[in-house]
Amino acid sequence: MTDKIVESEAPLTLVGGGWADRALLADLRRHAPGIVAADGGAGLVLASGEMPLAVIGDMDSLDDAARARIDPARLHRIAEQESTDFDKALRSVAAPLILGAGFMGARRDHELANFNALVRHPHRRCVLVGMDELVTLAPPDLTIDLHPGTRVSLFPMRALHGWSEGLHWPIDGLDFAPDARVGTSNVATGPVRLRFAAPGMLLILPRDALDPLVRTLLATPGAWPAP
Known part of the structure; x- marks a missing residue:
């Protein structure tokens, strides 16, 4: 049932x-x-x-x-x-x-x-x-086609780390936490790939990125497990 x-x-x-x-x-x-x-x-x-x-x-x-x-x-x-x-x-x-x-x-x-x-x-x-904005929990691995110059903000809701491609300021090797480093106001240089080791990173994009974000999320395999 x-x-x-x-x-x-x-x-x-x-x-x-x-x-x-x-x-x-x-x-x-x-x-x-x-x-x-x-x-x-x-x-x-x-x-x-x-x-x-x-x-x-x-x-x-x-x-x-x-x-x-x-x-x-x-x-x-x-x-x-x-x-x-x-x-x-x-x-x-x-x-x-x-x-x-x-x-x-x-x-x-x-x-x-x-x-x-x-x-x-x-x-x-x-x-x-x-x-003006979209907020979603980033999946384990996401690749989204964004125009160069698009604002990409990351806000951690727990301590975690991740990896990126296509960001002006790469996040590889950085430790994020809500009471420490956050990742707001980054910028896409083209298509962006984000990977995270655990759930907890909020991805914040401009409202006009809705269409590519929807397409990406629907096409992206893999999801975080239920708690």
Whole structure:
């Protein structure tokens, strides 16, 4: 028996209650047509003219008007308060790739907790998409075609090390940690290859790198094991 609320062979769009708009949802759904809401994110999904496959969360942000429009069978309440609605939704869906909107750009504490969830569920490939940036947990080995001059930032959520090709400042031999060296504001010199010995490195790219990042993640074999 599966413990997943939604399972899809195609990428999924996951919508939260933070910053997002209809244009962003339309952009994500080019890659991930199925749509799931995390709690109050259902309001934006409904406002865009869509019905979410499921609404997942503690339901403290879902207003009565939105709730009344959704079949109760699509509402999945997870009452515990030890995790965010993003964490609840991320662990409750299965897809080759998840594109998240509404999880960055609003409350900073929620945003940081959402980055934490990416690291806590390393086996789930997920890209959080904000107004200007993309954030994803780097897989074990990734090669992405980026234009020279593209900003490539790396932020470690644990102590680790890695290797690179195609970065202006190579990372080989460097020890990264959240309270020590970080790798923000690096620059691509062309296609970039990144390899890491353990999960925990956040890859931050400009928003206009969404298409190559999606193509790369879907085509890249190998994933971090489930914790």
